[in-house]
Amino acid sequence: MTSSISPRHADPLTFSNGFTTLPPAHYTRLMPTPLPEPYLVAASARAAALIGMDVTSLQTDASLALFTGNVVPEQVTPLAAVYSGHQFGVWAGQLGDGRAILLGDVAAANGEGRYELQLKGAGLTPYSRMGDGRAVLRSSIREFLCSEAMTALGIPTTRALCITGSDQLVLREQPETAAVVTRMAPSFVRFGSFEHWFYNQKHDELKTLADYVIDQFYPSLRETGNPYKALLTEVTVRTARLMAHWQAVGFMHGVMNTDNMSILGLTLDYGPFGFMEAFDPHHICNHTDQQGRYSYARQPQIGEWNCYALGQAMLPLIGTIEDVQSALRIYKPAFGEHFVDLMREKVGLQTRQPEDTGLFDHLFGIMQDSHVDFTLFFRKLSDLKIANPTGVEAVRDLFLDRPAFDEWALQYAARLQAESSDDTLRKLAMDAVNPKYVLRNYLAQTAIEKAQNKDFSEVAKLLSILERPFDEQPENEQYADLPPDWANDLEVSCSS
Incomplete structure (x- = not known):
């Protein structure tokens, strides 16, 4: 054609x-x-x-x-x-x-x-x-x-x-x-590029594609004993780390099909995406996804599922199921370690402690109960003072259950004090990793509606703001506000 x-x-x-x-x-x-x-x-x-x-x-x-x-x-x-x-x-x-x-x-x-x-x-x-x-x-x-x-x-x-x-x-x-x-x-090139040849039983074409990807983008893998296993391992690690990044910033892709997964570990194919607002781990950003397969909480699991689909497709090249499983086994630790590291950065911790996972789980639990805005909370948390952890009203007032926040804040402050954290330095570090500005759906919708009337100024304005997400930008303060009530009616689907 x-x-x-x-x-x-x-x-x-x-x-x-x-x-x-x-x-x-x-x-x-x-x-x-x-x-x-x-x-x-x-x-x-x-x-x-x-x-x-x-x-x-x-x-x-x-x-x-x-x-x-x-x-x-x-x-x-x-x-x-x-x-x-x-x-x-x-x-x-x-x-x-x-x-x-x-x-x-x-x-x-x-x-x-x-x-x-x-x-x-x-x-x-x-x-x-x-x-x-x-x-x-x-x-x-x-x-x-x-x-x-x-x-x-x-x-x-x-x-x-x-x-x-x-x-x-x-x-x-x-x-x-x-x-x-x-x-x-x-x-x-996508995971589905490999699946295409596997399910059509064309292993020569599958090998040709894998050799192309290795030679062009992962040439050092040629030095390994099994370059195809090494490729699967590398892509699995990259995918796991990408999922950790998504979770840490509250990004939801919406359509994590294997044809939308990059062999380079890139975020690919933006359709019905969204950034978490009122925190709900079961939130589904894609109106088409009625079963919730691609909800926020399931993204790490689906990332692993997709890596298994890629592993299945690469089995004829790798050789044995055991080698495929060995390559895929890296997913959970790669995701877990990177996500915890990102969370430590988000809350300003300098050291690793065994109790940190429990601290984060406790936090996400109270955020869910109060439907706390994801981006606003982590940005404002940097203002917390160790000497008075419940004294920052801008943080505390995000919670419907303020005593629950107070309990967590005291635990958090004790953890900070144990590593002699400095309030000023910690705020600088946290503000460098917790964005003030993200592409909320209502901001995109406002820009779209103006653009549909041939006014592209809001698209340019949003781009300039989002290119500096960690800066205060006092002249653009309103772009960091909670979404207006009308935004509750916005829906994005696979046609978006």
Whole structure:
């Protein structure tokens, strides 16, 4: 299947396409489908700098045409990749890039590696199934902002270079305008890329893919006795640590299908995501997920389940079930140790003590009982004083059950005192890891509604705030407030 051929032109970015070193069975070459009269919605200067671009160059007609898919440089051979996957725990068979087209890869500005540039929403591909191959402005803004927000939070993620929009309408629950978000990552290979070849019983293609991933992204694994086992081990560790990062910042992905899991341990495919507000470990951010498979509390377990699915797919390469299980066994300790370390940082502890896990469990219990805002609590906790741990009203008043907080605060203060913690230094350390600003759904919705009326100023404003999540930014104080009542009616689903 091919789309109408886009015109080509020379472009200052020097493209190659390392993915095409794989055999043609791994992808389909095709051109993006043009959108009429594209315009720039938003651009990330930080993402642009990664590939040596000045963000102002993204405003030119040539860049608009390139990053909408209307014009393709001579040396570019766009493609859509094939993969399969488990969706909500059920084998879904062949999936693939249904609305994403890979332009190619460009050198990183620092000379370390390359970035693939992928146009999400660039039109029909052979893998679109019942879809139209398009993305809407609403979902593109959410992905763009969250990709860059997660980067600023220090969480591994794909990046977002820019959003281009068009007045062309596409039908979702209602007609919406189309958009294309340009995503960046060293690779978009997924767990489902491996599953595709395993379940199709094509072990030669499976080996070819694994060799490509090792040679391109994990070359040191070639020195091990079993590089494929070493690859599974490395990906398992990265996935476990990613889950710990998500839990520690209160991020919920919403659709942790195996086709949405990165082989590089990156946060991939932002759809119905959310950041925890009123703390509820059973919170489901995806309105489509009626069974709660991807609730906040289950994310670590699902991360491990997905690693087992990858291990199953890699079994023909690794050799024995025992070796697969040995590689996967690292998940629980890798997650547990990293999560506890992140929690110690969040509450300002300098040393490791056996009782710390109990202290954290106690805290999450009282936060759940009082539905305490996750981000506000950890940010305000840095104001607690050892000499008077119950005296900070801004923290205490977050709890409906104040005596329960008082009990925990006294335990916490005793723990701090035991390691001679300094209130001033601890506050500096805690504020450096506990964000004041996260992409709350109502903030994204406000920006989306303005953008739908061609006012993109709020998207730019949010981006500038979220790029500095740990700074006080007194001029933007209202962006750290509790969500308004109307935000309780917001829902995000797989169409988001």
